Every structure is written in structure tokens, then in C-alpha cells.
Amino acid sequence: MSRSQINRRPPWEVLSLVAQLLDPKTLAVASCVSKSWFDINVDYGSFPVAETLEEVKITWNVVLRGWQGVFMMIDREEKLNLRAGSGGWFSDSLPSPGCCSSEMAASGIVADLKLGFCRMRERDGKIRVDK
């Protein structure tokens, strides 16, 4: 096949997409493949073990100074372990600016957000977000 796509493939996108399905060891090895295979830090010691996963909805809005504009970067649900010390990745494609431009509705740019939990309040089970 003539593959015009190969040379401009951004490999980090693949890791970003499959990271949630990889075991910690494979992900750590993958993070050593090249420099762009971000900067992913794998902390084996703090990986959650067989805890209950819960549906977490996250919305990340970016507001321009003076409310000149509001962009939704991420709005999605993932199953996460809510144990203190755990966390998860959220990824979403950004739409291109202007729905009726000649471009496609998606921009080809992906917003990534890593959420980390630091502790759970025992009396009501609320989780504090660390980062």
C-alpha cells in the first residue's frame, strides 16, 4: 500500500490511545521507546490493585480572559479507581474552530488530562483531587 500517512504519523497518539489498556510493565517499557512517548511516568508502587472502578465524569473548560470565549477541552466519562493515590487519564479530540469551515469537525489535536487523587474523607467518602 502506498502509505502517505506513515511518515506523518504521530506515534505518541497511539500510546495515548492504548495506554489505558496496557499493564504497568508494558506501559513503562513503552515510555522508553522514544522521547515523544511522553514523558509518561509510571509509578509501579502506587498502582491500584483490584479496587472497584467507578464512573467518573470530567469536564475541562478553558475560559479566555474577560469571558471572550469558552472552549470545552474534555467532556467525557471514564471508569476510574477512586482510591487515594490512584488516578486516571482522560483524552478527547478537540473540534476544529468553526463547524462550517472547509476543515473536518475534528482538529486532529487531542487534549489529555491526568487526574490524581490524594485522599478520601472517611465520613462522606469524598475524594480530594491532588493534581
Added chain:
Amino acid sequence: MSTAATADASSSGDTTEGSVRLLTLQSEDGEVFEVKETIATQSVTIKGMVDDDCATSTIPVCNVTGRTLAMVIEWWNKHEIGAVSNEKELKEWESQFDTIDDKSDRDDVYDLLMAANYLNIPTLLDCCTSAVAEAIKGKSTDEMREFFDIKSDFDEKEEDALRKENQWAFEN
């Protein structure tokens, strides 16, 4: 591939076949496909355009080649309600996409994965990400580089430092 490709692109991509509205999609290499709206809207991206009334002209699918778009349309056709008689038949058909035995399979799955991500097709994205994750599971760094056709951009010192940092992952 059993797709509804047409030779010429209409300036208006909003046509009908019977009572079914057709959308015209154009791949990055210029191939034009007419697809039923009810099928193409399996893409969340295209559904958004339809809902916003922005799909009345030819829709350029800029990051996807005609060959890959044909596979995407085949996926849509197979996942249309009533296209297959049961779930088992669908799973058997999907299995051609969820295993990677050689570089040709890898490239097809990789192209589909990027297209599914771009067009936001959750079912196809799940299938392809599972296939890639399964294929690289347990591979060494060098094997992953070979799998993805990636050249190492670390110098020896940098790679040693990174391996030390993740030493636990390289121990048997």
C-alpha cells in the same frame, strides 16, 4: 471492499436515495464516497456536523486515505442495525480487525485506529486499541520500536538513565 464509492464528487453532498439522505465524504487522497446518513452518523464527529446542519456539502475527511475510509464504511455497514443476524456473527467478522499477525495487519489496524480517533467512532476505536494493546503486550523496547517503525532518538546516556528509572519494568 463493498463501499458506495462514486467517481465524481457532487458540489452538494446532501443527496437522497429513496427516502434515505446520502452524505458525500471525500478522503484526503480525493476518493469520494456516498454514504447513508444513518450509517455515517456512527461517527460522533459527522453526527455533530449533521445535527448542526453543517453536512450539506462534501465533507472532507482530511486525515484518512480512501483505502482506510473504505474500511471504515465497511465497518459502519456491518454495524448498521439489522446488518447481521446476531452478535456472534458480528464478533466473528470483527475478529479480522482485532488481531495483528504481520506488518500489513498492523498498518491496517493503525490506520483504522487513527481514523476512528479522528472521526470519533467509539466501537471501532475500542476494537483497534485493544488489538494494538494486545500486540505490544510483553514486547521489549526494541520490539516496540520495530512494531511502530520508530527510531530511537535517545543517546546512550539518556536511554541508560531512563532504563534505570524504570528498572523494575525491565527485570524478568
